[in-house]
Amino acid sequence: MSDQLAIELVGVDKRFGQVHANKDIHLKVKKGSIHGIVGENGAGKSTLMSILYGFYHADSGEIRVDGRKVSIPSSQAAIALGIGMVHQHFMLVENFTVLENVILGAEGGALLAGGMSKARAELKRLADDYDLKVDPDALIEDLPVGLQQRVEILKALFRSADILILDEPTGVLTPAEADHLFRILRVLRDEGKTVLLITHKLREIMAVTDEVSVMRRGEIVATRQTSKTSMGELAELMVGRRVLLEVEKGPAQPGRPVLTVENLTVRDARGVDVVRNVSLEVRAGEIVGIAGVSGNGQSELLEAIAGIRAVISGTVTVDGTRVDLTQGGTDPAAMRGLGLAHVPEDRHRMGLVTRFPECENAILGYHRDPAYGRGPFLDFDRIRKAAKTEIEKYDIRPAECMLKTANFSGGNQQKIVLAREIERDPVILLVGQPTRGVDIGAIEFIHKRIVALRDAGKGVLLVSVELDEIRALADRVLVMFDGKVVGERAPETAESELGLLMAGASGQEAAE
C-alpha cells in the first residue's frame, strides 16, 4: 500500500427527487489497498459506486482517479480509466461461453476470430497470474456461482482494470468460496491493484480490508484503519447507536414436538427432486435452524410444509394432527388452521401485496377470520384498529395503516409480515430469510421477537442463508445440501465445519 491515491472523491453529491442519496462525500482510496465500504441498505453505497462506474452522474463534486480530475459519463469511460466492477447480480449472458462473456464489449475488431484467440491466451495468462482458473469454453449457466463470479473478475481484468469494485460479492457464496474470493483479492492487491469492497457484513470487512469507510444515510461518517477498529465500533457507526451483535437468549427448554415432518420429497417443474426424503422434528420452545447455500432445497422444504407446494411424498404433523401432504395437503389455509404460521422467504412475491395499504396486508391470509368481517363484508374499522395495535407493538414506521405497503422500507415490510404471523399465536412458526434486505436496527428487533416467541413455548423452524443468523438464533442446526439434510450440529460448531457440510462434504470430512 502506498500513499498515492487511486480514487479521491471530493464533495460528491447526488439526489433522486426527494431522496438525498449521497451527501457531500469525501473519500480517499489508497493505491494498492483493499478498501471496504460498509453501511446499511439504503445508506447510499450502491449509488456511490454507480457514480464511480458511470451509471449515474453526480449532481456536484469532483472525482479524481490517480490524482487527475476526471468525468465518468458512461461505463465505457469508467472502463477506459481502468475501473472494473463486479455487480451483485452478475452481468453475464447465461447461454454464452466464458470466453464470449469476457470479450463482450472488448472484441478487438468487427470480426470475432482474431479477438477470440488473443482473448483465450490472455485468459490463460490471467488465470496463471491470479489463480483464477475457469474453462473458457464452459457455458455460464453450467458454472456454480463462485465460478461465475470469477468470470466477472476476469472480465474486469481483461479490460486491464486497476481499480476493482465489488458490490456485495459474498451474498451468493459458501463460506469456503468466500474465503477463496478473499485470497484472490489479496493477490490482486499484492499485484498493485486497488480493490473497493462494498458489503454490509462486518466480518468480511475485518477479514480482508486494509481500510474501511462507514456510510450512514448518504454520508460517509467515518474512515478507519481496519486493524485499529472493531466490529462493535463499526456497527455503532453504521446504525448511529449501540447495537447488540449477539442475540441474547437463555438455553432452550424444548417440550413436546409441535412439528414433525416425515419422508418429505418435492419434485420441481424440471422434474428434479429438490427435497429428498427429509424428516425433521421441531419441539415447543426451540428454534431449529436450517443452514445451506441458497438453492439446496430449503425454500422448497419450507413451502411444502406450509402447504403451498405439491409434494411427491411426505406427511406433516402439526401439534398432534397428522396431514398427508400428497392427499389434498397443499392447502395453506388448512395448515394455518392447525396453528402453523409462515413468514415466506420472498415477502414481495408471497408475503405481501405491495400495492395494498398496510392494514389490508396485516390481515392477508386471515381475512376470513370473523373478527374482521360482518357477513361477507370486511369491517374496516376493526381491521384498522387491529393494524394500529400491531404497528405500535412492532414499531412499524411510518405509523400509517392506510399507506401503500410498497412505501415502507424493507425492514418495516418484514415487520408487517412478522407481526401478522406472530400475533395469530401459532404453535409453530416457519420463517424464511427473516432479515434479507433488512437494516441492522430492524434485524435486532426481528431476532428479539423470534426468540421471544420461542420463550413463550412455541416452535420455530428458521431457514436462512446467513450462517451468522442461524448460529445466533438456532438451538439446533440442520444443514441441507442437494435436497437432503446432511447433518445436525450444535450452533456453537465451528463455522468452517458447517461451511464444509454446506458445500457437500461428508460429516467425517467436515469434522476434520
Place this chain on the structure above:
Amino acid sequence: MFETLIFVLDSTARLSTPLLLAALAGLYSERSGVFDIGLEGKMLGAAFAAGTAAALSGSAWIGLAAGIVISVALALVHGFACITNRGNQIVSGVAINFLAIGLTALLGQAWFGQGGRTPSVSGGGRFGELTLPLAESLRDVPVIGLIYYELVSGHNILVYVAFLAVPFSWWVLYRTRFGLRLRAVGENPGAVDTAGISVTWLRYRAVICTGILCGIAGTYLSIGQSASFIANMTAGKGFIALAALIFAKWKPVPVMFACLLFGFLDAVAIRLQGQQVPGIGEVPVQAIQALPYILTVVLLAGFIGKAVPPRAGGVAYVKERS
C-alpha cells in the same frame, strides 16, 4: 413423377422466399430482445411502396429501394415506441399491422382507383427470372439438367438473395462483433450496458436490419412474384414467418428449413387443387388452402418441444435504480 416433384420443389422455393426473408427479418429484431409481430405490416407497406414506385418509375430497383425505405421507416416507428419510449412491443406491432392494412388500401384506391391495386408493371418494372449460365445447354442432361434448369435456375434475383441471406445471417450472428452483441442484448441487456455498449443504439440497429429484410420480402410479393400490389396481399405471411421463427428456435439455418416446410405445403396445396385424391375424391379448395395454417397450429402447439425465446425479449431495458 420425378418431374412433378421438381415442379413442386420449384414452387416451394418461390413460395418460401417471402417467408424466409420475413422470418430472418424477425430473427434480427427478436434476438436483440425486441419482439416484432409487425412483420406482416412492414411487408405489406413495402409491397405497396414497391408496387407504386415501380409503376411510376418503371424500374424494379427503384421499387425495391422504396419498399426498403418504407419498411425501415415502420421498423423505426416500432423502435421508437418500444426502445426509446419503452412501450409495449405487442401493442406497437399490432398497431403497425393495422396501420399498414388500412393505409395501403386507402392510398391505393385514392391514387390509382383500381380497388386498392397498383397498376401492373412489366419488363424492367419487375424482377424477372434469371437464367443461370449453362442452364439452357444442360437442360437435356438427365436428372441433373432438369434439377439445375427448373429448380436452381430461373428464379428472380430476390429468391437468391433470400437463400444467401441464410448463411450470411448465420455468419453475422456467430462470427461478428455485431452478432455477439446482438445475441447478448437479447439475453441480458445489463451485461451489454455494463460492458460499455449502448443498448439503445444496438437495438435500433437490429430493428433496422429487420426493416431492410421485410422491405425485400414485401417487394418480392408485389413486383417479384406478381406484377402489382393487391390489397392485403401478404395474407398472414408475416405471421407464418413468425411461427417459422419460433419453430426454428430463433436460429438462421433451422429458419430456412421451417420456411421451406411451410412453402412446400403451400406448393402441394396448389398442386392438389382440382385433383382426384385416391379414396377421397376431389378435395375442396378451401380445405387444401387451410393446410399450411393447420400445420402452423399443430407445430406450434406441440411438435417443437420447448422453444426458449431470447430471455430479455419483450422487455424494455431500464437501468436499475439501486
